[in-house]
Amino acid sequence: MHMVEINLNDKNLLSNEEVEECSYLVRTRGYAIVNNFLNTEEITLLKKIMESAIQEYKPIEGVPRSISDKYQIHDLINRDINYGRLLEDPRLQQLVAPHLGDHWIMYAATSSSIPPHGSNFASRLHVDTPRFQLGYIFNIGIIWTLDDYELNNGGALKILPGSQHSNIKPSLELFEKHCVHAVCKTGSLLIFNAGMYHRTFENSTNEWNHSMTLNACRSFMKQRMDWVRFIPDDISNKLNQQAKRLIGFDTRLPSNLDEFFLPEDQRLYKPNQG
Numbered sequence: 475m476h477m478v479e480i481n482l483n484d485k486n487l488l489s490n491e492e493v494e495e496c497s498y499l500v501r502t503r504g505y506a507i508v509n510n511f512l513n514t515e516e517i518t519l520l521k522k523i524m525e526s527a528i529q530e531y532k533p534i535e536g537v538p539r540s541i542s543d544k545y546q547i548h549d550l551i552n553r554d555i556n557y558g559r560l561l562e563d564p565r566l567q568q569l570v571a572p573h574l575g576d577h578w579i580m581y582a583a584t585s586s587s588i589p590p591h592g593s594n595f596a597s598r599l600h601v602d603t604p605r606f607q608l609g610y611i612f613n614i615g616i617i618w619t620l621d622d623y624e625l626n627n628g629g630a631l632k633i634l635p636g637s638q639h640s641n642i643k644p645s646l647e648l649f650e651k652h653c654v655h656a657v658c659k660t661g662s663l664l665i666f667n668a669g670m671y672h673r674t675f676e677n678s679t680n681e682w683n684h685s686m687t688l689n690a691c692r693s694f695m696k697q698r699m700d701w702v703r704f705i706p707d708d709i710s711n712k713l714n715q716q717a718k719r720l721i722g723f724d725t726r727l728p729s730n731l732d733e734f735f736l737p738e739d740q741r742l743y744k745p746n747q748g
Contacts, residue, residue, distance in 0.1 A: 480516045480556050482563035483714060496665060497572040500614070503635040505656060505666035508569070512618060512661040521620045523554045524585050524684050545594040547585040548699075550686070555709045557583070560618065560686065561717035569665050570690050573611045575748040580720040581613060581691035582698040587684045588628035588677040597628075597675060599646055602668035602689055606641040612695070613668035616688040621681075623658045628677035629685065630655040631664065638670040649673075693725055693747040702726055 488496075492508070499506035512520075527547045533540040550557040561580065570578050588594050603613035623629040632653045634644060644652075649671060656664055666672070668689060677683055691697070701721045702710070710721060718724075726742035728734040733742060 478519060478556075480519060480559050482516075482559055485563055485565055488565050488568050493568050493572070496569055500573060500665060500667055501611075504638045504670035505633060505635070505664060507656065507658045508565075508663040508665070509659060510661055511565070511663035514661070517620050517661050519556060520560075520618070520686065521684055523556060524550065524587065524620065524686070525682075527553055527585070528587060542595045545585075545587040545589060546596065547587075548582070549704070550585055551583055551701075551705055551709065555712060557686070558705070558709050558713050558717055560688075561720045562714045564716070566616070566720075567716060569663075570614050570616070573614050573667075574690055574692050577693040577719070577724070577746075577748045578614075578690050579693050579695075579697065579722055579725060580688060580701060581695065582687075582689040584687050584689075585684070586617070586674065586687050587682055588674060589682060590677055590680045593628060593676045594674060597673055599643075599649055599671060599673045601638075601671055603691075606669060608639065611667055611669070612692060614690040615664075615666045615668045616690060617664040617666075618686045619658055619660055619662045619664065620684040620686065622660050623656060623662070623664075623683075623685075625655055625657065626677075627679045627681065627683045628675050629683040630657045631672055632656075632675055633666065633670055633672040635670070638667040644671060690720075697722055 496506040496508065527550055528545065531544055531547060533544060586594060586596055602615050605612045621629060633656055634649050634653045637644060658664065702723055705721060710718060724744040725747060728742055738745065
């Protein structure tokens with residue numbers, strides 16, 4: 475674990491105009507980009523941690539998915555508190571709450587790295603939520619870019635704007651004909667409706683492309699992991715209240731009758747979760 479820690483608590487909030495613009499773009503075309511979301515020092519540290527995690531990763535014997543996911547690390551928050559610090563950023567609440575309500579939580583947190591002259595599991599045509607209800611957003615995708623998202627390095631996500639408004643999966647041919655690339659610079663934040671079809675693509679350069687992703691969901695939904703138990707206490711105990719809420723500390727279920735009969739102000743599942 476690194477001794478140096480990033481601090482996103484003191485970031486200047488986005489203006490009302492910036493929030494309204496992002497919200498409108500996500501609701502209509504499906505995505506928005508916020509430039510200069512992370513600074514150089516933050517990017518360098520997060521990238522170093524991610525590169526170490528990839529080198530240390532060991533697939534689970536006999537589990538093919540653990541091999542295909544070798545460039546998508548699912549436990550970075552467990553490995554270093556700096557990935558937990560990303561959850562403390564007050565600007566995340568500004569950007570996600572208009573779509574999922576004030577009490578949204580973290581469904582998944584996964585790195586996405588594309589090796590030189592290669593690709594990763596996210597290169598298949600997919601959405602990041604299996605649920606569809608026209609006009610209602612279940613999940614929001616967040617990507618922090620730790621390298622430039624360019625047309626030749628696999629990073630500039632291929633997306634099909636407006637596809638979040640239909641429950642019909644486009645053919646790969648149709649997708650490729652009408653998709654656009656989310657080109658942006660290192661340190662940007664990409665926010666999108668997780669029901670929009672998208673994919674990464676092959677990196678034709680000699681350099682890695684790294685990014686960190688977060689899938690946000692509504693507070694009543696099941697998370698991919700039991701994050702409260704999954705993340706070590708020595709990390710989660712140091713995080714601020716927003717980060718703990720995203721991890722799921724306000725939406726825990728009782729595991730015995732003593733917890734079930736706790737007074738309302740002590741219950742694990744907090745009231746007014748939306």
